[in-house]
Amino acid sequence: MQIASPIFTPLYEAAAELQETTVKVCETCGPTLEKAVACCCKALRHDHKILFFGNGGSATQAQHLAAELINRFRFDRKPLAALALTSDSAVTTAIGNDYSFADLFVRQLEGLGRPGDIAVALSTSGTSENIVRGLKKARELKLNTIGLLGRDGGRCLELCDLALVVPAQNTARIQELHLLLGHLLCGLIEEEIYRP
Template sequence: MNNKQNIPSELSEAANSLNQVLAKVVDSCGPGLKEAVALSCKALRNGNKILFFGNGGSATQAQHLAAELINRFQLERKPLAALALTPDAAVITSIGNDYSFTELFSRQLIGLGQPGDIAVALSTSGTSENIAAGLKQARTQDLITIGLLGRDGGVCIEFCDISLLVQATETARIQEAHLLLGHLFCELVEKEMAANTH
């Protein structure tokens, strides 16, 4: 029996859709990814850190990518200074309750961000007010801002020094492409930083 006949049509359609999205990513995101890696490695060498943030599924991706750097990705090496602004329920609920959800990341950046740090925002729409506010605040503090964005980048793209834009409309496909870009970012940063420690 042909194994292809056992694959649900939905899986085939999703894979084809993702492949089309990734083809666009390959064409458009290479230079930005290279610059993001170079600036992030420079920041880490200077004693700065990388701060990741996002909402919903992008929040979990922010945590995922921070974990790849603070622990390890593929190589045995020293931990790299990376932090997600999403996992602390007490911080998130206190800011949301006392101020507003819009200030969720901007207030954390005021407390944690230092000039020369890297702020990496993940947003599939580019329109989330708290993501835009976080990027705007990061810029006022002289952080380098990187956006993993979707669709047309929305308002968030205006506040990004580097934007890795996934030009698609399906949230799931954008998140899948963001994970590929995020993993490659971690892989390249790790290789560069590990090479410089020997």
């Protein structure tokens, strides 16, 4: 049956592109995702926390993933220590105004990050200066670094202990796969820590 709609072709093309990219992610990210889950579980079991950060759509995904851990994801359980460095508009605008937007995550990591914590950077390009600086600061502070990255990982790739890279050029497809990977990360952490 043919659907006569001007929306059908772009919808089909987006779905096909997403499917193709999903297959690539499945082929490349499995072992790294498993390591990321283990790294996060170890940190959480030792009273450390997970700090998420990103820009724009990645900022909202950082908040989304932190909420899945601090609240609940698939079942009721005790909160897991997680927070997004993108949530407090007073903090982000003060740092941007008094210092620079490039130091947005550096300042927060200096104040909140402790050795053994996990810094999870979300970046579709892997080149944003504030993300790069944030990862450098996280490493300096002896945090474990995980990247949800796009394209070829950009400058962030070498700054991540573990990198889940969506090998695509389309920002929307990268963000969609970051959400899939983020949900898997949260669900597997929850399962590992709270299911016998």
